Amino acid sequence: xxxxxxxxxxxxxxxxxxxxxxxxxxxxxxxxxxxxxxxxxxxxxxxxxxxxxxxxxxxxxxxxxxxxxxxxxxxxxxxxxxxxxxxxxxxxxxxxxxxxxxxxxxxxxxxxxxxxxxxxxxxxxxxxxxxxxxxxxxxxxxxxxxxxxxxxxxxxxxxxxxxxxxxxxxxxxxxxxxxxxxxxxxxxxxxxxxxxxxxxxxxxxxxxxxxxxxxxxxxxxxxxxxxxxxxxxxxxxxxxxxxxxxxxxxxxxxxxxxxxxxxxxxxxxxxxxxxxxxxxxxxxxxxxxxxxxxxxxxxxxxxxxxxxxxxxxxxxxxxxxx
Amino acid sequence: xxxxxxxxxxxxxxxxxxxxxxxxxxxxxxxxxxxxxxxxxxxxxxxxxxxxxxxxxxxxxxxxxxxxxxxxxxxxxxxxxxxxxxxxxxxxxxxxxxxxxxxxxxxxxxxxxxxxxxxxxxxxxxxxxxxxxxxxxxxxxxxxxxxxxxxxxxxxxxxxxxxxxxxxxxxxxxxxxxxxxxxxxxxxxxxxxxxxxxxxxxxxxxxxxxxxxxxxxxxxxxxxxxxxxxxxxxxxxxxxxxxxxxxxxxx
Amino acid sequence: xxxxxxxxxxxxxxxxxxxxxxxxxxxxxxxxxxxxxxxxxxxxxxxxxxxxxxxxxxxxxxxxxxxxxxxxxxxxxxxxxxxxxxxxxxxxxxxxxxxxxxxxxxxxxxxxxxxxxxxxxxxxxxxxxxxxxxxxxxxxxxxxxxxxxxxxxxxxxxxxxxxxxxxxxxxxxxxxxxxxxxxxxxxxxxxxxxxxxxxxxxxxxxxxxxxxxxxxxxxxxxxxxxxxxxxxxxxxxxxxxxxxxxxxxxxxxxxxxxxxxxxxxxxxxxxxxxxxxxxxxxxxxxxxxxxxxxxxxxx
Numbered sequence: 001x002x003x004x005x006x007x008x009x010x011x012x013x014x015x016x017x018x019x020x021x022x023x024x025x026x027x028x029x030x031x032x033x034x035x036x037x038x039x040x041x042x043x044x045x046x047x048x049x050x051x052x053x054x055x056x057x058x059x060x061x062x063x064x065x066x067x068x069x070x071x072x073x074x075x076x077x078x079x080x081x082x083x084x085x086x087x088x089x090x091x092x093x094x095x096x097x098x099x100x101x102x103x104x105x106x107x108x109x110x111x112x113x114x115x116x117x118x119x120x121x122x123x124x125x126x127x128x129x130x131x132x133x134x135x136x137x138x139x140x141x142x143x144x145x146x147x148x149x150x151x152x153x154x155x156x157x158x159x160x161x162x163x164x165x166x167x168x169x170x171x172x173x174x175x176x177x178x179x180x181x182x183x184x185x186x187x188x189x190x191x192x193x194x195x196x197x198x199x200x201x202x203x204x205x206x207x208x209x210x211x212x213x214x215x216x217x218x219x220x221x222x223x224x225x226x227x228x229x230x231x232x233x234x235x236x237x238x239x240x241x242x243x244x245x246x247x248x249x250x251x252x253x254x255x256x257x258x259x260x261x262x263x264x265x266x267x268x269x270x271x272x273x274x275x276x277x278x279x280x281x282x283x284x285x286x287x288x289x290x291x292x293x294x295x296x297x298x299x300x301x302x303x304x305x306x307x308x309x310x311x312x313x314x315x316x317x318x319x320x321x322x
Numbered sequence: 323x324x325x326x327x328x329x330x331x332x333x334x335x336x337x338x339x340x341x342x343x344x345x346x347x348x349x350x351x352x353x354x355x356x357x358x359x360x361x362x363x364x365x366x367x368x369x370x371x372x373x374x375x376x377x378x379x380x381x382x383x384x385x386x387x388x389x390x391x392x393x394x395x396x397x398x399x400x401x402x403x404x405x406x407x408x409x410x411x412x413x414x415x416x417x418x419x420x421x422x423x424x425x426x427x428x429x430x431x432x433x434x435x436x437x438x439x440x441x442x443x444x445x446x447x448x449x450x451x452x453x454x455x456x457x458x459x460x461x462x463x464x465x466x467x468x469x470x471x472x473x474x475x476x477x478x479x480x481x482x483x484x485x486x487x488x489x490x491x492x493x494x495x496x497x498x499x500x501x502x503x504x505x506x507x508x509x510x511x512x513x514x515x516x517x518x519x520x521x522x523x524x525x526x527x528x529x530x531x532x533x534x535x536x537x538x539x540x541x542x543x544x545x546x547x548x549x550x551x552x553x554x555x556x557x558x559x560x561x562x563x564x565x566x567x568x569x570x571x572x573x
Numbered sequence: 574x575x576x577x578x579x580x581x582x583x584x585x586x587x588x589x590x591x592x593x594x595x596x597x598x599x600x601x602x603x604x605x606x607x608x609x610x611x612x613x614x615x616x617x618x619x620x621x622x623x624x625x626x627x628x629x630x631x632x633x634x635x636x637x638x639x640x641x642x643x644x645x646x647x648x649x650x651x652x653x654x655x656x657x658x659x660x661x662x663x664x665x666x667x668x669x670x671x672x673x674x675x676x677x678x679x680x681x682x683x684x685x686x687x688x689x690x691x692x693x694x695x696x697x698x699x700x701x702x703x704x705x706x707x708x709x710x711x712x713x714x715x716x717x718x719x720x721x722x723x724x725x726x727x728x729x730x731x732x733x734x735x736x737x738x739x740x741x742x743x744x745x746x747x748x749x750x751x752x753x754x755x756x757x758x759x760x761x762x763x764x765x766x767x768x769x770x771x772x773x774x775x776x777x778x779x780x781x782x783x784x785x786x787x788x789x790x791x792x793x794x795x796x797x798x799x800x801x802x803x804x805x806x807x808x809x810x811x812x813x814x815x816x817x818x819x820x821x822x823x824x825x826x827x828x829x830x831x832x833x834x835x836x837x838x839x840x841x842x843x844x845x846x847x848x849x850x851x852x853x854x855x856x857x858x859x860x861x862x863x864x865x866x867x868x869x870x871x872x
Contacts, residue, residue: 047667055670103859104806104859107604107666108806108864110610111810112855112859115802116856118852119848119849122852123845123846125845127845176437176440177431177434177439178436179437179441180421180434180441183416184417186416187415190376192414193397194374194397194408194412195400195405195426196397196401197429198395198397202434235799239670242667243674246671276682278678279679281678282679282680282682286675289668290660290661290672
């Protein structure tokens with residue numbers, strides 16, 4: 001088992017032990033980290049592996065939350081129906097937004113994703129029957145008929161299991177043939193087209209998949225907070241997700257979850273200290289961007305691997321050279 | 323001449339006030355090595371860019387195997403069999419050399435919408451990639467990150483990727499550029515081996531290479547096609563000597 | 574819709590459009606010359622309003638207050654450029670976006686610390702108060718005419734600066750061929766600071782002028798920033814002409830959709846959807862041209 005997998009296993013054990021070792025508050029906090037981590041992971045899929053800087057992922061996060069909330073409010077309360085539905089609806093939104101936004105690239109892409117996310121935000125605000133700007137409360141979903149999700153420990157383990165599942169699945173995707181095309185486009189889109197891949201199509205599929213993941217996180221958030229509001233879709237939220245990816249290390253899938261933990265813990269600590277914690281958080285983010293090169297997860301992995309020969313980017317093995 | 327494999331008819335391209343491609347009509351016969359020469363700024367790379375589909379002409383037609391490809395995207399043209407290498411080496415930096423070649427092999431499949439299997443364990447992608455790297459002399463460097471290869475190795479890798487897509491024609495933009503005196507013969511030998519197997523259009527400044535490889539040469543000056551002919555015809559052509567080869571004669 | 578009402582909304586649209594132009598021109602110039610996207614541009618708009626409140630309080634009268642506020646805004650901009658932006662020029666888009674995002678968070682909290690959470694109000698100066706009768710049946714606020722006029726004048730001055738002065742030539746050259754400008758021995762650093770300060774001053778001016786019309790509160794620059802980015806997407810990144818045309822398009826479209834859509838769709842759904850209308854315009858223009866209407870042709 002390589003060092004990275006070992007680190008991951010250690011993290012998993014720690015995460016699983018939280019309800020036993022910590023208070024209700026700690027478990028709820030860990031749940032929040034896991035949910036934001038999933039949303040940040042979806043950003044990393046696009047950013048770290050696709051080279052797409054999206055400032056609009058909060059829109060898909062919010063769409064998932066609204067979908068879950070609206071379905072639950074309408075009487076459909078089983079998570080086994082609501083959550084997949086939220087994923088599909090978020091994917092539909094991602095498909096439309098992506099189809100338009102991916103026509104652009106670079107700075108333009110950032111601006112367009114930001115703009116479309118803002119549009120979805122205004123859309124959420126316009127939903128008068130769902131509280132408009134104030135949002136609305138949501139009951140917890142049931143799991144196959146049983147109201148077990150109301151228990152914060154059960155809910156935490158469900159969220160954790162889903163996070164692990166998403167991480168593993170995303171890991172398969174980025175190493176699959178599709179993933180290689182995506183990463184090739186991140187490295188050199190011109191080259192990718194020159195060998196015969198249409199970049200747009202692959203980016204759009206990645207955008208849609210990432211949207212689905214963000215949508216799942218949103219549905220979980222609706223349950224966690226028992227509340228849905230347009231604030232989930234604000235551009236500040238999109239920026240925070242990007243920051244989480246960077247803090248944790250882009251292009252690692254696990255890093256963003258780490259980054260979410262760092263971000264939320266820091267925010268919590270600072271806000272305990274002062275009401276005006278953003279006054280310090282903003283400059284800290286600026287300093288972090290200007291001064292630090294790598295994210296925390298990347299640094300940890302490198303530390304753990306110190307002394308070992310670096311693994312080649314793609315492990316082809318000597319037996320291939322017949 | 324039999325029907326050309328690649329041709330352009332009355333191609334025009336302007337960037338602002340500058341006419342970079344000026345009524346160019348050029349035909350490349352199947353199986354030939356066709357060199358494109360001309361002074362710097364003559365518009366050679368822009369012309370190749372239009373052939374490859376990266377730059378769209380203002381007017382004119384481009385045909386490949388008789389088919390009008392003027393409106394086709396770069397990736398579609400690659401799938402039709404038109405491969406290219408770049409003047410400044412263009413590889414996938416975070417992949418190994420083998421990974422680069424394998425991705426090019428992967429491009430020949432109808433699509434890559436497969437999300438589960440690890441791509442670096444797929445035999446039908448690995449085997450051709452390794453074979454190509456061996457043929458091009460990159461076997462030792464197959465696992466090295468492509469970003470760390472030497473300039474000459476980049477050139478070889480570019481060629482490997484172009485060949486991996488099983489093209490019928492190669493567009494080579496200065497394949498010799500930046501190669502040291504020890505690396506040039508190897509590349510030249512490679513290109514010689516490719517002659518007859520593939521049709522090649524190449525931009526090159528190294529006149530020795532051009533006269534050794536080319537069946538026909540086209541001379542581009544200030545966006546216009548001055549003349550097309552055999553190496554002997556070009557060598558003897560007075561205007562070409564004046565505009566271009568004349569500089570070489572001086573030293 | 575009656576003709577006077579139509580004209581009134583048209584003027585409102587032009588006024589909004591000119592404000593957006595002032596904002597957009599700053600972003601597009603900074604991008605054209607320094608290749609950087611500054612998300613903290615909205616903060617300059619916000620600070621402009623706050624500085625004007627402070628300036629009026631300190632000096633007691635309009636013009637000195639305005640001058641003081643502009644000076645403060647430029648000072649903040651210069652400090653920002655030197656401390657935060659300079660290291661970012663060499664970095665990629667992600668770093669730029671995140672760092673300037675962090676700045677926005679900072680400024681949004683800073684104004685709360687200094688001025689509190691309550692929105693501040695600015696009064697229209699007495700000599701600009703009241704309405705004027707442009708046509709029988711159409712009386713229009715003097716103030717809105719005045720600020721539209723100021724924006725047009727600023728645009729004209731900007732045109733002269735860019736096209737008729739040496740500095741303007743440097744700006745144009747700097748956006749096309751940075752290496753050449755540096756090779757000419759021009760102090761690139763100074764040029765960058767100047768361009769940034771100019772853009773920030775225009776944003777602050779827009780914030781000051783719209784102060785009496787909108788409320789001055791933390792975060793009020795954020796929706797303006799996003800609307801500005803829409804203008805730039807529509808008009809084309811790097812194009813001043815695009816900033817003008819895009820600004821007017823967005824301003825007029827947004828104004829009319831706010832008036833017409835509630836009538837067309839019924840009052841309840843109108844309000845949120847009217848905000849969305851501009852983004853649909855942006856989407857349509859993107860389909861038509863992926864680089865916007867006047868994108869600077871970069872080969």
